[in-house]
Amino acid sequence: MYKVYGTRTNRGNRSFRVIWALEELGFDYKVVDTAPRSDAMFAVNPLGQAPSMQDGDHTLTDSLAILHYLTGKTGTLTHPQGTPARALVDARINFVLTEIEAPIWLLARHAFVLPEKDRAPGMRPIVEAEIARSEKRFAMLLAGNPYFAGDTFTIADVVAGHCLHWAESANIPLQSETVQSYLSSMRARPAWSRALGKDTA
Numbered sequence: 001m002y003k004v005y006g007t008r009t010n011r012g013n014r015s016f017r018v019i020w021a022l023e024e025l026g027f028d029y030k031v032v033d034t035a036p037r038s039d040a041m042f043a044v045n046p047l048g049q050a051p052s053m054q055d056g057d058h059t060l061t062d063s064l065a066i067l068h069y070l071t072g073k074t075g076t077l078t079h080p081q082g083t084p085a086r087a088l089v090d091a092r093i094n095f096v097l098t099e100i101e102a103p104i105w106l107l108a109r110h111a112f113v114l115p116e117k118d119r120a121p122g123m124r125p126i127v128e129a130e131i132a133r134s135e136k137r138f139a140m141l142l143a144g145n146p147y148f149a150g151d152t153f154t155i156a157d158v159v160a161g162h163c164l165h166w167a168e169s170a171n172i173p174l175q176s177e178t179v180q181s182y183l184s185s186m187r188a189r190p191a192w193s194r195a196l197g198k199d200t201a
């Protein structure tokens with residue numbers, strides 16, 4: 001059984017990506033409720049960051065590395081290395097991490113992660129403008145498809161669904177109807193509800 005160190009909340013915490021993917025893949029797992037930067041988190045991740053995951057004697061860190069590890073077990077939710085389909089999944093993930101996650105993380109760092117003395121004021125309008133721009137580009141890449149990387153659900157959707165939801169949780173309103181409707185379809189997935197510990201519809 002996999003042990004995820006993090007929390008089931010999807011209000012930003014990246015452990016939700018791992019839990020959601022575990023639910024999509026139908027793996028047995030348990031969540032060990034562990035706060036970032038707690039002693040318990042430092043015990044399983046030298047950076048003290050969530051998430052971390054144990055598979056037997058092995059401890060894995062970084063949400064994306066863990067997603068790739070899990071998909072490597074089944075060959076599902078992504079495509080084989082060395083194929084154009086895989087390159088598309090990876091490109092979409094990189095887009096989300098650099099153009100959506102990075103600005104939201106910057107806002108979070110200067111709101112509550114960094115020590116108060118290191119926080120810069122005035123981040124919110126800058127970040128909102130960045131996200132507005134990224135949303136337009138997201139909608140353009142989605143191009144009317146139900147999924148972000150090709151015609152099936154992949155870990156690119158796990159990362160995208162989580163980050164878009166995170167934006168809303170951080171009170172960054174999503175302005176694109178296309179993006180809103182994509183996010184609704186991700187939230188409607190039974191595995192999303194199960195990942196939150198809710199009954200499935």
Ligand SMILES: N[C@@H](CCC(=O)N[C@@H](CS)C(=O)NCC(=O)O)C(=O)O
Pocket residue numbers: 012013014015036037048049050051061062063064113
């Ligand atoms: N690239 C890492 C980032 C992990 C990360 O920054 N996690 C946040 C919680 S979502 C955290 O633990 N922050 C506390 C800190 O950086 O000190 C990943 O994707 O797992």
